[in-house]
Amino acid sequence: MILLRRNQANEADEVTSSAMVDRPNAPFRGYDRLRWRQRLERLRRPAWLGTIRRTKPLSDHWGRDRGTPVDRYYIERFLAEEQDAIRGRVLEVMSADYTERFGSAVERRDVLDIDAENEVATIVADLAAADSVPSDIFDCFILTQTLQYIYDVKAAVEHAHRILRPGGTLLCTVPAISRIARLQLESEYWRLTPEACSRLFRDVFARGEVAVRGHGNVLTAVAFLVGMAVEELSPRELDRDDPFFPLVVTVRATKSA
């Protein structure tokens, strides 16, 4: 809520507080002017929420039951752009799906998971404490949509860097905006901005190369949260990246040779 105070020019400044709302007769003319301006703005640009005027999402599975989840559009666009790096000995988390789909000249594929029940995992380890995984062995590590589940995210990035060969590439994606996974209420910790990723990965890949990019915009963020699918948006809507509304952040980080 908004509390207003007068500055020297008797204009209203916005400061955050809940106090003003209960004082409708407060002698703040700037506040009245602002209320009128806001009312005018609502009339000039009415917000028709339509099917998204709901307190529960359309889909409980990121839109997967309606089509392709919107975050996958950006994750897969990134991996398609970076497919030249997916070669040699490749590590992926949970499954080798992206290695198979986007890789070329892959000599060996490995799957890392903390979950010992994962039957396709060739390495069972917590990425934040992965000392059992030897250093300098992977040409590429596809680390998609996983760091949000790891409390010690910096330790995870340090291990990702350590296990790459010199010259090897980490292809990482993280959510900047997302619902919480239904079974992860107590184990999903983070949403990361592009700036957080820049600092984190540049700190760890100090002498390597790091390229960070935010993908998405206000429409795709709302669509994703409510559970709409890629198939319900146009390419023009999907492809506009607004730096103020990143939905997914992608990081390509190369270990110094």
Ligand SMILES: C[S@@+](CC[C@H](N)C(=O)[O-])C[C@H]1O[C@@H](n2cnc3c(N)ncnc32)[C@H](O)[C@@H]1O
């Ligand atoms: C949502 S999946 C994401 C991976 C998948 N490749 C994708 O793009 O959707 C998250 C995976 O990370 C694993 N995971 C969670 N915490 C982990 C940790 N600390 N170390 C290693 N794997 C972890 C989970 O068991 C799960 O298989």
